[in-house]
Amino acid sequence: MRTGYVIALTFLVLAASVRAGPAVTVSVSPATIAQGRTVAVTITGDLPDGTLQVRFAGRTWPLYRASDRWRTYLGTDPNTAPGARAIVIELVDHDSVRVLARRTITVRGVPFPRRTIVFDPETLALLTPEKVAEEQAKVAVGLRVLEPAQLWSVSFQIPLTGRISSPYGVISIYQGASHGWHHGVDIAAPEGEIVRAANSGIVRLAEPLPLSGDTVIVDHGMGILTFYMHMSAIDVTPGEQVLKGAVVGRVGSTGLATGPHLHWGVRVNGVYVDPLLWTR
Numbered sequence: 001m002r003t004g005y006v007i008a009l010t011f012l013v014l015a016a017s018v019r020a021g022p023a024v025t026v027s028v029s030p031a032t033i034a035q036g037r038t039v040a041v042t043i044t045g046d047l048p049d050g051t052l053q054v055r056f057a058g059r060t061w062p063l064y065r066a067s068d069r070w071r072t073y074l075g076t077d078p079n080t081a082p083g084a085r086a087i088v089i090e091l092v093d094h095d096s097v098r099v100l101a102r103r104t105i106t107v108r109g110v111p112f113p114r115r116t117i118v119f120d121p122e123t124l125a126l127l128t129p130e131k132v133a134e135e136q137a138k139v140a141v142g143l144r145v146l147e148p149a150q151l152w153s154v155s156f157q158i159p160l161t162g163r164i165s166s167p168y169g170v171i172s173i174y175q176g177a178s179h180g181w182h183h184g185v186d187i188a189a190p191e192g193e194i195v196r197a198a199n200s201g202i203v204r205l206a207e208p209l210p211l212s213g214d215t216v217i218v219d220h221g222m223g224i225l226t227f228y229m230h231m232s233a234i235d236v237t238p239g240e241q242v243l244k245g246a247v248v249g250r251v252g253s254t255g256l257a258t259g260p261h262l263h264w265g266v267r268v269n270g271v272y273v274d275p276l277l278w279t280r
């Protein structure tokens with residue numbers, strides 16, 4: 001009777017340890033962020049078969065294998081709700097989803113400013129639903145296949161030096177209405193100034209777009225992309241590998257622009273973050 005009890009107990013403990021799954025270590029950095037910042041998530045340990053994914057801010061994020069660890073970058077933007085936010089690591093095995101770990105970060109709200117822009121009628125005429133759809137379709141084609149491996153090294157460099165004429169996150173007002181928030185930074189510079197790749201990667205798009213003008217998009221791997229827009233010339237071609245500092249184009253004012261500047265954007269797994277925070 002007593003022996004049976006011990007055996008039953010042992011079985012229960014064993015069953016519990018199997019159910020708890022493998023031991024994984026999850027590091028999340030930083031633990032407190034302002035909207036527009038990126039969070040790095042690294043998972044190490046005895047990982048089981050199946051697909052790992054991260055849930056954060058109401059969506060699923062991919063995880064990328066990097067030697068003996070898994071890693072991803074979570075982007076935040078003005079739409080990321082401030083407060084304590086959960087980061088949940090899940091294991092997807094066939095139809096079942098199991099929680100492996102849970103962490104919490106604090107998102108601090110940023111009072112992003114507003115700016116009123118006056119476009120001349122000719123420039124504003126570009127802003128039609130057809131042109132928006134055409135641009136989105138071209139970008140979607142360019143970004144169909146992305147590199148899972150990390151191609152960049154250390155910090156990103158600013159594509160050109162110049163005054164930041166419009167910071168990240170600013171809410172744009174034109175024609176008396178709000179047209180969303182600024183997805184990058186505008187760097188004012190003379191027409192023709194050289195624009196350099198912020199880091200190493202693969203060119204995914206290099207063509208004129210209806211609204212963003214002459215545009216280059218570089219894929220740095222692991223869901224990190226940089227955008228160079230409104231240029232007067234493009235110096236790279238899709239599929240080309242570029243090193244950090246390579247010339248990708250020249251400053252211009254093509255597309256929906258009021259003067260010569262570079263619009264520089266950083267997209268982290270689908271979310272446009274503050275590019276300047278990637279240069280520090």
Ligand SMILES: [Zn+2]
Pocket residue numbers: 166182184185186262263264
């Ligand atoms: Zn811009």
